[in-house]
Amino acid sequence: MKRIVYLDNAATTPVDPAVIEEMRPYFSEQFANPMTYAHSSLGDTAHTAVEEARNRVASLINASPEQVIFTGGGTESDNWILKGVLERASRERLHKPGHLVTAEFEHHAILHSALALERQGYEVTFVKVGRSGIVDPDDVRRAMRPTTVLVSIMHANNEIGTIQPIAQIARIAHEHGALMHADAVQTTAHIPVDVEALGVDFLSISAHKFNGPKGVGAAFVRDHDSLYPFVDGGGQEWGLRGSTHNVPGIVGMGKAAQLGRERLTPEMKRLTALRSVLFEKLASRIDRLTINGDVRQRLPQNLNVRIDGIDNEALLLAMNEAGIIAAGGSACTAQETVPSHVLTSIGCDVKEAKASIRLSLGLVTTNEDIDYATDVIPGLVRFLRSMA
Secondary structure, eight states: OOOOEEOBTTTOOOOOHHHHHHHGGGGTTTOOOGGGTTTOHHHHHHHHHHHHHHHHHHHHHTOOGGGEEEESOHHHHHHHHHHHHHHHHIIIIISSOOEEEEETTOOHHHHHHHHHHHHTTOEEEEEOOOTTOOOOHHHHHHHOOTTEEEEEOOSBOTTTOBBOOHHHHHHHHHHTTOEEEEEOTTTBTTBOOOHHHHTOSEEEEEGGGGTSOTTOEEEEESOGGGSOOSBOSSOTGGGTBOSOOOHHHHHHHHHHHHHHHHHHHHHHHHHHHHHHHHHHHHHHHSSSEEESSOSSSBOTTEEEEEETTSOHHHHHHHHHHTTEEOBSSOGGGTTOOSOOHHHHHTTOOHHHHTTEEEEEOOTTOOHHHHHHHHHHHHHHHHHHHHHO
16 A cells, blocks of 8 residues: 655645544534524534534634634635625725735635725735745835725745734734734644734634634634624624534534644644754755745744756656655645746746745654655656756
């Protein structure tokens, strides 16, 4: 049986067995709708499970339980926050289209939402990002206008893993009367995410990025009155997000949040060490290898490198044949042949962007996986360079 080394944890993570076990009863034995809790013992059990999960997610990010709104994932949370905040503030406070500030290298859930808002007449400024892959707070300050309603900067970039100065940017937003959102899909349960320390008004989270199930996420909403509902329906989630609760998914997210909180410090230390070994061994065996983005201010589990003289598509296919799963960029753009917008936004040319790969580690990554990857990848690079 071919060995599989999974180095694409930024795309998704395997569901923890303990999470699966906690979810299992809510598919069958405890199947009730949690909104029937007032007159059904089964409904009460489901309702209690949902609220326990809410408490666990709130504890992970240092929020109050009522500030955690369950959604269908990070993309839904991003869409809802940008569109809901812009619409409410523009209609009720400004009485004209408001202004959004974001960055050029955001996830497509943010970029495409921002472009959709532009088509509707809202104003959007896309802040540029330099080679470090870190947003300069002064650039955000210069982008602010009297009509700025919201600033949305991701906590850490999903491709290059660079961590952004969110607390500093949030202070700038608040000084100008704007609200602050951070997409924390890549950081939650991987580095400390504290909504009070960050000073954010909104945060987006996705369970499948920290060993929970797919199709469930959450939005931290500091003030329920700051945005319009994204899904109108039966009044679930304080009337902010209609639709019957995905009880198994929510329960799974809650368990993953609990485990993520318990493991946070040791996993950060372990993955930082593994990533260092991965880079050092690759750099010693492959010449013309460069890290994309800041070397230090980055996620413990992320290593994005440019390997001059290769095409990332050919290398990734060869790695896959050898059992090593990795990526050239975001999972959301895996079907595209265009170079990564993240890499081009930080100054890489097309050739450099298409010579880059993302290796992302996770809970399942072992020392043996790193040894195998660093033994195999250099030989593949030599072969591809010889063919070129």
